[in-house]
Amino acid sequence: MTAVHPAVERAEALIGLRRYDEAGPLLGQRLAEDPDDIWAWVMLAQCHLGGEKEADKALEATERALALDPGHVGALIQHARALQAVGGRFPETEGVLREVIRLAPEYWYGYALLANWLFRIRAIAFGRANGGEVTREAMDRFLQESAELAQQAIRLAPEEVFGYEVAWLIADMGGNRTVADRMDQAILRLDPNHRQALARQTEKAAAAPGVKATEAATLYADALASAPDSAPMQQGLDDASYRLLRGVRWLAVLCVGLAAAGLDLFATEGHTPRALPLPLGQRLWDLVPMAALWAVGALLRYRRLRTGVRYNLRSVIRRRRWPRIVLGQAAWAMLCALLLTQIPWTERTVPEIIFWAGLAPTAATIWFDRRRST
Known part of the structure; x- marks a missing residue:
């Protein structure tokens, strides 16, 4: 095998860092010195x-490389990628990749790339022959053909993530959640910080039946620790x-209910309502169960949250409108509860108005936004 020129090696490293504007001139200089350097054409x-x-320029470069060596696997791979990127020539990639597999039957990437594109190529051809429509039966057949290629790629290179990514896509397209989940788990074993797989598995766990908001927030916070720039995970944590x-609105509504009970606003038949105004000691005592509700239901619960969840x-609250609305409603309901308990009312007409003013808007909004996210 011909040694790779140091300039081409440097260019390859720059491409790996996505510094294409530096790699291009370096490769151009190398090809000016030696226009028969196949790897330089491939890297270009x-x-x-x-x-x-x-x-178009990529396709021209691969054609120059293949003119020098028609069986160069690296040039064929890049040629297929260039054909895929050029409009209207995507179906030609199948023949190129099958040639890669013929020349290098133990090279996993040829199988994986063909698996990633083959079902699309088949769907395009089927659609053109049937007025643009692809039946479910035909699509399942195409996906099965691609799945077999993906499994071959995984067998040849079980440590490579891309094969599992392709297998996940095929399973997801076919609606096979069992296989898709298994592929996600395999991806995360190889790359615990894989953003897409991590997001999918976290969303699945957070949306499972019986998972409470605290547990969901913890799951998303853990995922963000591994992938701090993941927008789906941040949205999930926000939700x-x-x-x-x-x-907290439920706590405020309960406090309004306790205040109403303390005033006997809705006494039943045969029950003698308390005499008004209530003594100062009773009014102050009415604050005790409210304080206990907030201490256990809000403060203690908040202190038990993960640090990242508390920060979020x-x-x-700063970034989103609806969280501020929620807190405003809870504050309004608590204000009504305090008015009911701390003012020495002599009759119940005004307290009834305050009760409904504190309860009705908050309760109605709880029902309205029960499915709302941030």
């Missing part, structure tokens, strides 16, 4: 595909934080 094609997506905040609760 990869550079064109990775930078500004200059597919779970909002679910936590919605709970404060953050989501």
Whole structure:
């Protein structure tokens, strides 16, 4: 095997860092010195595909490389990628990748890339022959063909993530959640910080029946610790934080109910209502169960949350409108509860108005936004 020129090696490293604007001139200089350097042409094609997506230039570079060696596997791979990027020539990639498999039957990437594209190629051809419509039966057949190729890639290279990614996509397209979950688990074993797989598995766990808001928030916080820039995980944590905040309205509504009970606003028949105004000691005592509700239902619960979840609760209040609305409603209901308990009322007409003013808007909104996210 011909040694790779140091300039090409440097360019390859720059491409790996996505510094295409530096790799391109370096490869151009190398090809000016030696236009028969196949790897330089291959890397130049990869550079064109990775930078500004200059597919035509990439295709020209791969054609120059294949003119020098028609059986060069690296050139064939880049040629297939260039054909995929050039409009209208995607179906040609199948023949190129099958040639890769013929020349290098133990090379896993040829199988994986063909598996990733084959069902699409088949669907395009079927759609063109049937007025643009692809039947479910036909699609399942195409996916099965691709799945077999993906499994071959996994058998040849069980440590490579891309094969499992392709297998997940095929299973997801076919609606096979069992296989898709198994592929996600395999991906996360190889790459615990894989963003897409981590997001999918976290969302699945957080949405499972019986998972409370606190548990969901913890799951999303753990996922963000591994993938701090994941927008889906941040959205999931925001939604779970909002679910936590919605709970404070229930505490406020319960306090309004306790205040109404203390005033006997809705005494039943045969029951003699308490004499008004209530003594100061009774009014102060009515604050005790409310304080206990908030201490256990809000303060203690908040202190038990993960640090990241607590930070996000404060953050989501600053960033989102509905969390602020929720807190405003809880504050309004608590204000009504305090008015009911602490003012020495001599009759019950005004307290009844205050009770409904504190209860009705909050209860109605609890019902309205029970499915709302942030």
